[in-house]
Amino acid sequence: MTTDLQIDSSGKLRHLITLDGLGHDRISDLLDRAVELRQHFAEAGQRPQLLAGRTIINLFFETSTRTRCSFELAARRLGATVLNFDISRSSTSKGESLEDTVATLEAMQADAFIVRHRENGTPARLAACTRKAAILNAGDGNHAHPTQGLLDALTIRDRHADFSRLKVTICGDIRHSRVARSDIHVLSALGARDIRLCGPKTLLPVASEFPHLRIFEDFDEAISGCDVVIMLRLQRERMVEALIGDEAEYFSRYGLDSTRLGRAADNAMVMHPGPINRGIEIAEDVADGRQSVILDQVANGIPVRMAALSSLLGG
Amino acid sequence: MTTDLQIDSSGKLRHLITLDGLGHDRISDLLDRAVELRQHFAEAGQRPQLLAGRTIINLFFETSTRTRCSFELAARRLGATVLNFDISRSSTSKGESLEDTVATLEAMQADAFIVRHRENGTPARLAACTRKAAILNAGDGNHAHPTQGLLDALTIRDRHADFSRLKVTICGDIRHSRVARSDIHVLSALGARDIRLCGPKTLLPVASEFPHLRIFEDFDEAISGCDVVIMLRLQRERMVEALIGDEAEYFSRYGLDSTRLGRAADNAMVMHPGPINRGIEIAEDVADGRQSVILDQVANGIPVRMAALSSLLGG
Amino acid sequence: MTTDLQIDSSGKLRHLITLDGLGHDRISDLLDRAVELRQHFAEAGQRPQLLAGRTIINLFFETSTRTRCSFELAARRLGATVLNFDISRSSTSKGESLEDTVATLEAMQADAFIVRHRENGTPARLAACTRKAAILNAGDGNHAHPTQGLLDALTIRDRHADFSRLKVTICGDIRHSRVARSDIHVLSALGARDIRLCGPKTLLPVASEFPHLRIFEDFDEAISGCDVVIMLRLQRERMVEALIGDEAEYFSRYGLDSTRLGRAADNAMVMHPGPINRGIEIAEDVADGRQSVILDQVANGIPVRMAALSSLLGG
Numbered sequence: 001m002t003t004d005l006q007i008d009s010s011g012k013l014r015h016l017i018t019l020d021g022l023g024h025d026r027i028s029d030l031l032d033r034a035v036e037l038r039q040h041f042a043e044a045g046q047r048p049q050l051l052a053g054r055t056i057i058n059l060f061f062e063t064s065t066r067t068r069c070s071f072e073l074a075a076r077r078l079g080a081t082v083l084n085f086d087i088s089r090s091s092t093s094k095g096e097s098l099e100d101t102v103a104t105l106e107a108m109q110a111d112a113f114i115v116r117h118r119e120n121g122t123p124a125r126l127a128a129c130t131r132k133a134a135i136l137n138a139g140d141g142n143h144a145h146p147t148q149g150l151l152d153a154l155t156i157r158d159r160h161a162d163f164s165r166l167k168v169t170i171c172g173d174i175r176h177s178r179v180a181r182s183d184i185h186v187l188s189a190l191g192a193r194d195i196r197l198c199g200p201k202t203l204l205p206v207a208s209e210f211p212h213l214r215i216f217e218d219f220d221e222a223i224s225g226c227d228v229v230i231m232l233r234l235q236r237e238r239m240v241e242a243l244i245g246d247e248a249e250y251f252s253r254y255g256l257d258s259t260r261l262g263r264a265a266d267n268a269m270v271m272h273p274g275p276i277n278r279g280i281e282i283a284e285d286v287a288d289g290r291q292s293v294i295l296d297q298v299a300n301g302i303p304v305r306m307a308a309l310s311s312l313l314g315g
Numbered sequence: 316m317t318t319d320l321q322i323d324s325s326g327k328l329r330h331l332i333t334l335d336g337l338g339h340d341r342i343s344d345l346l347d348r349a350v351e352l353r354q355h356f357a358e359a360g361q362r363p364q365l366l367a368g369r370t371i372i373n374l375f376f377e378t379s380t381r382t383r384c385s386f387e388l389a390a391r392r393l394g395a396t397v398l399n400f401d402i403s404r405s406s407t408s409k410g411e412s413l414e415d416t417v418a419t420l421e422a423m424q425a426d427a428f429i430v431r432h433r434e435n436g437t438p439a440r441l442a443a444c445t446r447k448a449a450i451l452n453a454g455d456g457n458h459a460h461p462t463q464g465l466l467d468a469l470t471i472r473d474r475h476a477d478f479s480r481l482k483v484t485i486c487g488d489i490r491h492s493r494v495a496r497s498d499i500h501v502l503s504a505l506g507a508r509d510i511r512l513c514g515p516k517t518l519l520p521v522a523s524e525f526p527h528l529r530i531f532e533d534f535d536e537a538i539s540g541c542d543v544v545i546m547l548r549l550q551r552e553r554m555v556e557a558l559i560g561d562e563a564e565y566f567s568r569y570g571l572d573s574t575r576l577g578r579a580a581d582n583a584m585v586m587h588p589g590p591i592n593r594g595i596e597i598a599e600d601v602a603d604g605r606q607s608v609i610l611d612q613v614a615n616g617i618p619v620r621m622a623a624l625s626s627l628l629g630g
Numbered sequence: 631m632t633t634d635l636q637i638d639s640s641g642k643l644r645h646l647i648t649l650d651g652l653g654h655d656r657i658s659d660l661l662d663r664a665v666e667l668r669q670h671f672a673e674a675g676q677r678p679q680l681l682a683g684r685t686i687i688n689l690f691f692e693t694s695t696r697t698r699c700s701f702e703l704a705a706r707r708l709g710a711t712v713l714n715f716d717i718s719r720s721s722t723s724k725g726e727s728l729e730d731t732v733a734t735l736e737a738m739q740a741d742a743f744i745v746r747h748r749e750n751g752t753p754a755r756l757a758a759c760t761r762k763a764a765i766l767n768a769g770d771g772n773h774a775h776p777t778q779g780l781l782d783a784l785t786i787r788d789r790h791a792d793f794s795r796l797k798v799t800i801c802g803d804i805r806h807s808r809v810a811r812s813d814i815h816v817l818s819a820l821g822a823r824d825i826r827l828c829g830p831k832t833l834l835p836v837a838s839e840f841p842h843l844r845i846f847e848d849f850d851e852a853i854s855g856c857d858v859v860i861m862l863r864l865q866r867e868r869m870v871e872a873l874i875g876d877e878a879e880y881f882s883r884y885g886l887d888s889t890r891l892g893r894a895a896d897n898a899m900v901m902h903p904g905p906i907n908r909g910i911e912i913a914e915d916v917a918d919g920r921q922s923v924i925l926d927q928v929a930n931g932i933p934v935r936m937a938a939l940s941s942l943l944g945g
Binding site: 368370396398400409410411412415416418419420422423424 | 671677693695696699700702703706707904905906907908925926928929931932
């Protein structure tokens with residue numbers, strides 16, 4: 001249903017709500033376009049103003065550094081006008097519905113809304129009611145974070161052209177993670193067949209959600225021979241502490257230190273969506289080590305979001 | 316006095332504080348310019364950069380979506396640099412007077428300040444002390460909201476060329492409404508002679524304020540045969556509840572539903588400055604219905620503010 | 631040590647952390663460049679886009695009007711993309727270290743960070759860990775505020791070409807003032823030899839900090855014959871009240887009124903970094919009087935910051 005919502009009747013991508021069901025070709029096209037834009041911006045003087053004259057509005061109902069700044073920089077470097085909607089000073093604080101706020105801003109010729117919300121489905125709900133404006137999901141609840149999935153896929157694809165042979169472990173709080181879900185969707189769409197989910201029982205998804213994936217409670221077992229290790233943030237602000245017990249014990253069982261990383265494939269990539277809890281889910285020396293591609297992920301966020309925005313808004 | 320303040324010795328508009336006393340010709344000129352700018356921006360590729368190199372500062376001391384975003388987009392689409400002054404993080408929180416803050420920002424070559432403040436007269440006070448910068452009133456207390464008046468006038472003029480035959484009802488909390496006052500001023504200046512004010516006694520202005528207007532406590536009577544119905548927001552955050560009693564009862568007497576709208580002229584325009592309290596002052600189906608021009612009002616806010624800014628700052 | 635940090639191995643200025651040890655020639659060059667940029671922007675149509683394509687991020691951990699707006703306007707008028715990092719909505723509020731936040735933003739191709747922080751040494755700490763991005767100190771604790779020092783020096787130099795004959799008094803809370811320290815450094819570097827520090831004992835620095843300067847507790851004595859009087863803000867928000875006793879008594883001993891100003895040289899310049907506490911450290915008529923250059927200081931902030939940014943980032 002959400003897939004239908006994001007594709008218009010002529011088959012064009014109209015919103016970006018989820019990667020689930022988007023399919024290999026569309027995703028590959030987005031990544032190819034991101035590579036092209038990355039190349040343009042690496043060359044001095046090249047700054048294609050694909051979004052000149054366009055207005056993009058950030059609607060972030062949850063705190064964010066990476067995603068908000070990354071979207072804003074992507075849009076502004078392509079020439080768009082970006083407006084950061086200040087939730088706490090807005091009419092939503094006067095009881096206006098989010099739908100009315102979006103309709104109002106769309107009447108001011110806003111072309112796209114970047115939406116982050118703690119509730120699953122908010123971006124889809126808004127996509128259902130805009131007239132022409134595109135909705136880009138910047139993270140909703142534990143449902144989806146499609147641009148994070150795309151930038152993770154690009155970071156892997158930069159080193160592994162063929163996903164069908166890839167061994168990937170995703171470790172941590174998978175149950176509450178929209179990043180894990182979007183990563184699973186994009187990796188599967190691009191052909192990955194060996195995706196392993198690992199975490200303490202309380203943080204694992206219900207078995208029926210991903211019937212085709214292997215689930216581990218033993219990280220040493222899961223990581224064995226893997227090419228890619230995606231560590232998730234322990235979202236301490238969501239009070240998962242009650243679910244994991246002691247942080248030191250969590251680290252000993254599910255933290256990524258250099259010994260454990262030694263069990264993975266040679267030159268295995270270490271990934272993390274950030275922000276990192278150093279010493280809780282990942283050891284300091286691994287986070288900053290030569291196998292870490294955490295800052296490459298951040299860097300790839302910009303061209304991936306440029307690709308998404310220009311695909312949705314471009315002429 | 317405020318009229319004198321906003322006109323310089325050569326007769327040029329220098330600030331926009333109120334529409335009261337501005338006169339038919341100046342107002343018509345502003346609306347004509349808005350129509351011209353609206354046309355330019357509707358045509359692909361046309362984006363006159365009338366404010367290139369100019370700096371405009373938003374000083375909002377009250378929450379706002381429509382007005383702040385609308386001014387910001389109007390200014391940026393004309394090429395201005397817009398700076399949102401963050402009140403809570405500023406020196407005013409260190410006890411600096413507003414006059415000193417404005418003088419400081421003017422010394423940085425700010426060309427205009429957009430000011431919203433809960434106290435009547437703050438924009439006029441600031442206009443009296445700037446050296447060259449223009450002050451645009453974005454709403455002060457219950458005194459004036461001139462760009463709202465202009466955009467309402469434009470929305471009406473798009474459908475009714477001749478204001479002299481117009482029957483208009485303004486309904487709701489007129490006593491506390493700067494929108495009502497600016498609407499009355501602009502409609503009167505443009506020739507409207509049949510303006511009716513309606514609301515419960517506790518929310519009506521004192522009779523002496525508008526001696527030439529008819530005042531109604533019965534909405535069914537007031538709306539009868541009207542071409543334009545302007546509903547006002549019930550500002551629940553200002554604790555008018557004590558003044559109106561029960562919201563359901565308020566809606567039954569002063570809410571606009573389709574039955575009541577049937578008493579107005581055919582194709583009567585339904586207007587509201589937003590944000591709407593659905594089901595309190597206006598029924599859902601009327602707010603979203605074919606006679607509602609609420610989103611046209613929002614859309615017209617952009618060219619009207621472009622017109623005001625470029626008139627005040629333009630060469 | 632901090633001096634080394636801000637100069638790269640080829641002798642180029644890489645960060646701007648402090649004026650201490652920066653030397654006469656570098657400082658003069660920055661002021662010359664500021665004068666040049668000031669001239670360009672005073673001439674219609676001239677707007678050198680020296681920072682086009684560059685990204686500059688404001689990281690303000692303390693409230694600010696002048697400095698944040700001044701840096702933002704300086705950068706934007708030179709064509710940079712400026713992003714205001716909202717501390718309270720960011721990952722630092724999720725426990726991320728400032729170093730990780732900066733590394734993340736640098737991975738998004740941020741070219742410079744403008745940093746204000748209440749702790750001495752934060753900008754230097756960040757300068758030590760960026761890869762390529764420049765750090766500009768916008769005020770750290772009571773350590774340094776280099777662009778304020780530069781703009782004060784420029785404002786004085788506009789009227790006094792030769793600093794060696796200058797008599798300067800700095801009066802107020804010198805102990806807690808980064809402005810005083812940066813002023814002392816810049817004035818000394820430019821050749822001033824008669825710099826007098828004045829304030830109540832509790833607000834004076836320890837004698838060993840500035841062994842070459844004269845320290846006064848009597849303002850009438852200190853101000854006598856001075857060409858420049860730099861008044862400091864009494865930072866009431868830092869609870870210095872306990873250190874000064876009654877404000878009225880403070881004003882009578884250390885406030886600048888017209889009688890006291892009469893003891894200074896004819897046409898002595900009255901300076902203040904703002905925001906002013908009128909009637910506490912400076913009398914109303916002196917703050918607004920003909921000898922006050924307070925708004926000139928503000929105006930000079932823009933070209934000085936343009937000069938600093940374009941020196942650090944320019945090709």
